[in-house]
Amino acid sequence: MTELIDGNAVAADVRDGLADAIGTLADAGHTPGLATVLMSDDPASQTYVSMKQRDCEEVGIDGTHVELDPEADASELYDTIDELNGDPSVHGILVQMPVPEHVETRRVLRAIDPAKDVDGFHPENVGRLVAGNARYKPCTPHGVQKLLEASDVDPEGKDAVVVGRSDIVGKPMANLLLQKQPGGNATVTVCHSRTKDLAAKTRQADIVVAAAGVPEMLDGSMLSEGVTVIDVGVNRVDVAERSSAGSRTPSDDADTGKGYELVGDVDFESAKEKASAITPVPGGVGPMTRAMLLYNTVKAASEQEGVAVDL
Numbered sequence: 468m469t470e471l472i473d474g475n476a477v478a479a480d481v482r483d484g485l486a487d488a489i490g491t492l493a494d495a496g497h498t499p500g501l502a503t504v505l506m507s508d509d510p511a512s513q514t515y516v517s518m519k520q521r522d523c524e525e526v527g528i529d530g531t532h533v534e535l536d537p538e539a540d541a542s543e544l545y546d547t548i549d550e551l552n553g554d555p556s557v558h559g560i561l562v563q564m565p566v567p568e569h570v571e572t573r574r575v576l577r578a579i580d581p582a583k584d585v586d587g588f589h590p591e592n593v594g595r596l597v598a599g600n601a602r603y604k605p606c607t608p609h610g611v612q613k614l615l616e617a618s619d620v621d622p623e624g625k626d627a628v629v630v631g632r633s634d635i636v637g638k639p640m641a642n643l644l645l646q647k648q649p650g651g652n653a654t655v656t657v658c659h660s661r662t663k664d665l666a667a668k669t670r671q672a673d674i675v676v677a678a679a680g681v682p683e684m685l686d687g688s689m690l691s692e693g694v695t696v697i698d699v700g701v702n703r704v705d706v707a708e709r710s711s712a713g714s715r716t717p718s719d720d721a722d723t724g725k726g727y728e729l730v731g732d733v734d735f736e737s738a739k740e741k742a743s744a745i746t747p748v749p750g751g752v753g754p755m756t757r758a759m760l761l762y763n764t765v766k767a768a769s770e771q772e773g774v775a776v777d778l
């Protein structure tokens with residue numbers, strides 16, 4: 468039997484676990500605060516930010532949202548970050564990426580106080596992660612670790628293949644799986660667009676984490692029997708094209724009313740024939756990314772306020 472790893476259920480457990488910590492902070496007179504900053508008119512970015520704000524409200528985190536004109540001078544964004552760095556009621560700061568082209572992403576990441584960098588992308592926090600002393604684990608790979616743990620898949624001694632080497636998913640994922648720590652201790656191979664014979668690598672894997680952003684690129688023929696498959700990919704594909712190609716019918720997916728559906732980087736149907744455990748898309752990694760942002764914000768509040776909490 469293939470286990471379907473339910474990201475919504477594990478994310479709900481993470482949120483429930485935060486309730487006690489938020490209560491402890493409240494007893495000490497503190498409410499965790501997360502500031503989101505949006506400098507974009509991209510509808511997807513707007514949706515992500517409003518979901519993050521709604522999540523905060525649901526668990527009792529104070530959400531602040533700052534929206535900047537995408538045409539504004541970059542200095543407006545740096546000034547906003549400076550103000551938030553200095554605001555004691557804000558424990559975590561998240562600048563929604565991507566920022567406009569005239570703004571230098573690296574400078575934005577460096578501008579955020581590392582203690583408030585709940586995304587974990589500041590160079591100091593990246594360094595700490597690599598050194599095995601993470602302050603904030605980046606939300607998506609941390610969420611994947613939690614999913615593996617919840618499914619009783621211990622990476623120790625296993626061959627893990629991460630497909631993708633981005634700074635936000637692939638690289639930190641590979642690092643976490645490699646660390647000499649619980650949730651790590653795997654032998655890790657990182658694949659990318661220049662990898663020769665990807666299938667030969669993924670067939671060797673006990674755990675595959677797919678984070679390439681290419682719809683359904685990994686199918687069952689590229690996997691070994693009993694593999695654990697974590698599909699990070701979120702790709703919008705046109706419903707009409709998909710059904711005419713003989714794939715799933717439009718009625719299979721809740722998003723079809725919008726003319727598109729969400730698929731992962733894994734061809735779910737063929738992969739599940741091989742996998743012992745697999746995440747769906749949607750409902751796998753996505754909810755975990757959101758939950759781990761709340762986790763990092765509560766951790767940030769605990770550290771900045773000097774209130775010990777159980778996380």
Ligand code: NDP
Binds near residue numbers: 702754
């Ligand atoms: P990026 O585009 O930044 O990185 C993609 C990586 O995949 C790159 O390293 C690229 O290689 C590699 N790649 C691309 N095509 C191939 C291929 N054919 N074979 C092997 N490797 C390939 O994407 P992100 O890391 O930001 O995101 C990856 C996916 O995860 C996306 O679908 C994104 O939407 C999703 N995502 C989902 C989240 C969630 O919460 N569920 C959160 C964040 C992302 P190269 O470096 O050589 O270009």
